[in-house]
Amino acid sequence: MPLNVEVGRMPYHWPKDTDFALWELDVLDRDCPVCGRFMHICDHRYRHFHSLEGPVELVCKLNHCPDVACQGHAKTISPELEMTIALPKMAIGWDVFCWVGHRRFSRHWSIPQILSELSDQYRIKISADSIGRYILRYQVMLAARQEDPKTLLEQYQSVDEMILCIDGLQPEKGHETLYVVRELTQKRVWFAEALISATAEEVRRLITKAKEWAKALNKKVGLWLSDRQDAFVTGIAAEFPDVPHRYCDNHFLRDVAKPVLEADSHAKVTMRKKVRGLRKIEQTVLKQQGTEAPKDTTAADPESSVGVVMPAVTPPQVDAAGAVVLDYCAAVRGIVNDDQGGPLHPPGLRMAEALNEVRESIQRNLDEKKGGSQRSNLVAWPVASTEVSTQCGRNTRRSEATSRRSRKSRQPLILEAAVVQGVSRSSRN
Numbered sequence: 383m384p385l386n387v388e389v390g391r392m393p394y395h396w397p398k399d400t401d402f403a404l405w406e407l408d409v410l411d412r413d414c415p416v417c418g419r420f421m422h423i424c425d426h427r428y429r430h431f432h433s434l435e436g437p438v439e440l441v442c443k444l445n446h447c448p449d450v451a452c453q454g455h456a457k458t459i460s461p462e463l464e465m466t467i468a469l470p471k472m473a474i475g476w477d478v479f480c481w482v483g484h485r486r487f488s489r490h491w492s493i494p495q496i497l498s499e500l501s502d503q504y505r506i507k508i509s510a511d512s513i514g515r516y517i518l519r520y521q522v523m524l525a526a527r528q529e530d531p532k533t534l535l536e537q538y539q540s541v542d543e544m545i546l547c548i549d550g551l552q553p554e555k556g557h558e559t560l561y562v563v564r565e566l567t568q569k570r571v572w573f574a575e576a577l578i579s580a581t582a583e584e585v586r587r588l589i590t591k592a593k594e595w596a597k598a599l600n601k602k603v604g605l606w607l608s609d610r611q612d613a614f615v616t617g618i619a620a621e622f623p624d625v626p627h628r629y630c631d632n633h634f635l636r637d638v639a640k641p642v643l644e645a646d647s648h649a650k651v652t653m654r655k656k657v658r659g660l661r662k663i664e665q666t667v668l669k670q671q672g673t674e675a676p677k678d679t680t681a682a683d684p685e686s687s688v689g690v691v692m693p694a695v696t697p698p699q700v701d702a703a704g705a706v707v708l709d710y711c712a713a714v715r716g717i718v719n720d721d722q723g724g725p726l727h728p729p730g731l732r733m734a735e736a737l738n739e740v741r742e743s744i745q746r747n748l749d750e751k752k753g754g755s756q757r758s759n760l761v762a763w764p765v766a767s768t769e770v771s772t773q774c775g776r777n778t779r780r781s782e783a784t785s786r787r788s789r790k791s792r793q794p795l796i797l798e799a800a801v802v803q804g805v806s807r808s809s810r811n
């Protein structure tokens with residue numbers, strides 16, 4: 383079996399005209415490990431793999447003891463350095479292997495990105511499956527290295543005090559929680575365990591383990607951080623009685639944010655109640671243009687379709703003014719259904735700002751029409767339906783400023799509608 387075959391995988395296919403660099407490896411210590419006699423070369427092993435410098439043909443000279451009576455005769459010895467060049471059965475050398483792992487875990491590249499960069503930059507063509515397997519192996523090695531006591535000792539040499547934290551993560555709903563112990567001064571994950579039932583006893587075991595690690599490093603723990611889960615509070619108090627224990631500010635923020643988000647959600651409901659009748663406006667436009675409204679499976683009331691971004695209605699034939707009205711409707715619908723944003727960017731606040739922009743935009747259109755000679759039925763549309771009272775002083779001031787500015791710059795109607803569409807798109811992201 384050729385050695386560049388991954389066990390149970392298809393062998394790597396090298397094109398016939400591949401230009402390999404020839405590397406030869408000898409056994410360095412040629413004394414028979416059993417009798418000490420000088421060993422002979424008995425065979426050659428040929429390997430092919432990618433290096434960042436190009437394809438390599440590695441010839442390994444295999445040795446054995448010439449004495450048929452010696453146990454060392456039946457056993458072949460491989461060159462010691464082979465493992466330092468490429469792992470057994472891999473079609474890439476260590477340099478490519480490390481390059482892949484670094485791009486994945488340090489730069490967070492996707493597999494397709496790694497694939498194309500390897501191909502473009504180094505002319506290395508490997509399948510996505512292989513890359514996936516290399517990444518898995520890299521991960522295993524990295525994890526082993528992370529827990530290597532010698533490496534840890536080196537990294538913590540210059541550290542005076544450590545800050546430890548423990549938290550439970552749930553990578554997927556319904557899965558057991560992964561409890562992770564991290565050290566924050568070196569930003570290092572110490573260890574992680576999936577606990578099916580996170581009893582106080584189980585959690586305490588992890589905290590005891592952290593204590594053993596700290597002891598092995600011979601460093602003081604200056605602070606513990608966690609959320610207020612009982613098992614953390616009691617476990618840390620028991621194992622680290624003299625170490626202050628603080629609650630994580632992220633969890634704190636999340637808890638504080640709860641009432642804020644509730645108020646924000648309430649404001650959203652109020653705004654949605656005011657901004658109604660989009661469907662009716664659209665139907666009126668389409669009727670006037672003699673076009674049947676496309677069947678809308680979603681409800682006319684935006685309130686009942688929270689979180690669903692409805693497709694914009696794009697009727698086949700409406701005149702310019704009608705199209706603008708429909709565009710406005712689509713924009714407002716996008717805004718009203720936008721649920722993005724967290725505690726620091728409450729969705730209701732975003733909604734209020736976006737609706738205000740629409741209102742200002744419509745006002746600019748109306749001002750434009752009043753100045754122009756053409757009468758438009760746009761004025762007849764229920765402009766008031768976009769009215770939003772946010773009771774927010776900043777917004778009001780800003781709105782005044784914008785409308786003053788816009789009265790000076792007279793923009794065409796269509797452009798204005800395009801701007802509003804842009805607003806609605808960006809607010810959906």
Ligand SMILES: [Zn+2]
Nearest residue numbers: 414447452454
């Ligand atoms: Zn021997």
